[in-house]
Amino acid sequence: MSITAKQAGLVSCHLCQKLHEIPKQGLPEGAACSRCGSSLASRIPQSLRKTWIYLLASIVVFIPANIYPVMTVITFGQGKPDTIISGVITLIQMGMYPIAAVVFVASILVPVFKLVGLLILLLAIQKRWRINKRQATVMYRYIHFIGRWSMLDLFMISILVTLVSMGGIASITTGFGATAFAGVVVLTMMAASTFDPRLIWDLVGQDVEQNSEDQ
Amino acid sequence: MSHTLACHECDQLLQLQNLSKGEQACCPRCGASLMKYRPAMVDKVFAYSLAGLIFYVPANYLPVMTFEMLGLASTNTMLQGVIQLYHSGYLWMAFLVVLCSVVMPLVNLFLLFTISVLLKMKACVSVIRRFLVWQHHIEEWAMLEVYMLGILVAYIKMSGMGNIVIGLGMYCFVGMLLATILASIRFDTELAFEKLDEIKSL
Numbered sequence: 269m270s271i272t273a274k275q276a277g278l279v280s281c282h283l284c285q286k287l288h289e290i291p292k293q294g295l296p297e298g299a300a301c302s303r304c305g306s307s308l309a310s311r312i313p314q315s316l317r318k319t320w321i322y323l324l325a326s327i328v329v330f331i332p333a334n335i336y337p338v339m340t341v342i343t344f345g346q347g348k349p350d351t352i353i354s355g356v357i358t359l360i361q362m363g364m365y366p367i368a369a370v371v372f373v374a375s376i377l378v379p380v381f382k383l384v385g386l387l388i389l390l391l392a393i394q395k396r397w398r399i400n401k402r403q404a405t406v407m408y409r410y411i412h413f414i415g416r417w418s419m420l421d422l423f424m425i426s427i428l429v430t431l432v433s434m435g436g437i438a439s440i441t442t443g444f445g446a447t448a449f450a451g452v453v454v455l456t457m458m459a460a461s462t463f464d465p466r467l468i469w470d471l472v473g474q475d476v477e478q479n480s481e482d483q
Numbered sequence: 484m485s486h487t488l489a490c491h492e493c494d495q496l497l498q499l500q501n502l503s504k505g506e507q508a509c510c511p512r513c514g515a516s517l518m519k520y521r522p523a524m525v526d527k528v529f530a531y532s533l534a535g536l537i538f539y540v541p542a543n544y545l546p547v548m549t550f551e552m553l554g555l556a557s558t559n560t561m562l563q564g565v566i567q568l569y570h571s572g573y574l575w576m577a578f579l580v581v582l583c584s585v586v587m588p589l590v591n592l593f594l595l596f597t598i599s600v601l602l603k604m605k606a607c608v609s610v611i612r613r614f615l616v617w618q619h620h621i622e623e624w625a626m627l628e629v630y631m632l633g634i635l636v637a638y639i640k641m642s643g644m645g646n647i648v649i650g651l652g653m654y655c656f657v658g659m660l661l662a663t664i665l666a667s668i669r670f671d672t673e674l675a676f677e678k679l680d681e682i683k684s685l
Contacts, residue, residue: 272494273489273495274494278496280494285676303612303679303680306616310494359640367640374632401493405492405493405514409515416623416626417632419579419583419630419633420633423630423634424640426584426633427559427564427634429568429571430558430559430567431550431637432557437553437555438552438644442568453579454579465513466494
């Protein structure tokens with residue numbers, strides 16, 4: 269009843285969506301879309317391997333990003349360095365609950381959700397877990413969408429270092445943790461964009477039982 | 484008139500009918516949004532991206548906020564933060580912040596503006612094609628809306644320590660942000676390529 273472009277011998281351009289026929293001998297090396305010139309491939313080449321590399325790299329960088337301080341607020345020569353987590357705790361102690369929630373979501377919840385979510389998607393495809401494919405696609409869509417919001421902490425730091433610069437009275441400096449955190453944001457964004465959600469659906473033809481209850 | 488396309492998230496082959504006002508096409512298998520009804524796309528993208536470009540210069544050079552404490556004041560513009568990070572030795576962070584909050588938003592607005600102007604003039608097909616590809620790749624790295632949230636968090640965080648005055652740069656920044664969001668909502672890469680095909684076949 270339903271057929272994918274790949275099964276129909278077609279390939280859709282990832283950028284402009286134009287459909288092309290795949291020749292009998294397969295797509296030639298370096299095949300390009302006739303409309304926009306992007307490279308043509310039925311699925312992102314080496315998608316799972318690339319996503320694994322970016323994902324593992326971001327998990328490694330995630331550790332120093334949370335151990336080292338991201339920012340130090342110094343008033344009258346005194347101040348203690350804050351890590352991402354202690355920064356959120358400080359906001360809670362000061363009674364700024366809404367802003368604590370925003371920073372917690374953007375800097376802690378979103379990166380963890382991205383790392384765990386991509387890990388689940390990769391394992392589900394490679395181990396052929398029986399997952400609800402529609403839900404898995406929705407999860408991927410959210411992972412892709414929320415990635416950029418983790419930049420919040422870095423933008424905030426870049427605003428604060430100049431906004432509060434009064435020498436000995438009050439100043440704000442950044443720490444190594446912020447650099448590591450910037451690495452996490454970029455690496456997880458790369459991981460999300462090298463992952464091909466169509467691989468989730470390629471499992472349909474191979475499974476005996478399909479998830480059809482959500483139709 | 485209908486045309487065939489494959490869902491970009493699950494590769495399902497689908498027949499897409501022409502949409503009418505307020506309609507949106509979604510993939511029946513995975514739920515991905517395939518196409519929205521976009522009347523007068525080129526005109527609207529032209530108007531919004533031009534508005535965004537006009538706001539861009541003051542948003543970047545006028546002070547966004549001024550922080551006052553014990554009679555002292557320091558101001559902040561979008562570029563100063565990056566320069567400060569650079570001088571503190573945080574090159575990688577400075578690079579990323581300037582890329583996502585200053586460079587890419589400008590490139591994005593410029594490409595959208597040029598694409599819409601050239602589509603209107605029905606000229607320079609190869610330039611439009613190249614710009615459409617570039618715009619598709621860089622869009623993800625323009626993060627004005629995240630920067631806006633960063634300004635809000637910084638404002639609330641510091642309001643306990645001293646007095647914060649909002650500068651003219653902030654109003655221009657909000658204007659640029661709204662114009663960029665409206666232009667991005669109206670714009671669709673696939674539809675732009677279809678318009679390009681129409682120009683080619685003339």
